[in-house]
Amino acid sequence: MNGTERAMLFAGLPGADLVSDGLADVAAGRETVAGELVKIGSPRLNDCGLSVIVDHEEALNADRRLYTLLGASHGNAAHSQYNALIRQLVSFERALEQRLARARRVRV
Template identity: 45%
Template sequence: MVIANFPGAELIKAGLADLTAGLVTIESLLVSIAAPGLRDVGLAVGPPIPDAELQLYALLSARDGLAAHSHYNALLRRVASFRHAAACAR
């Protein structure tokens, strides 16, 4: 499956690479949160980072301050859009 044209593909690609490399990044945390759904659409996802939701919010809070909550929700919506597009493509 070619995922490059799906919404949020850049986040998923970066997150998969970061997760494989053992890096804790916004993208790898998103992939960790979405791991079950990403596996359901046929992507190979390694073991997720524990407490990914809390770690993601902490990273966003440090970076974005009071805007962290809306950025957190926006990122999760992009990942959900990716999963939906990938499921439709299957």
């Protein structure tokens, strides 16, 4: 999926900018908040047809790395930031799944 197709698919979805940034960060090998969040969501994102290439171990440890990054920038507020980011990711995943399901129904 190229950037234009992804932009069209993501248009209007909650957290789309964060996930787009995270996909780019993972592809470039950067350890960022957005990248670690995408690694956490990689199983579900891959099920939706997005290519998130991470090994199993890396995906399992992404939550700890995300929390560490948040702790460095948000201190005591890291926990609430972590929870807010996870909620954004889940909202994005659900909205994407619904959009894809609708698109499949239209094709049938």
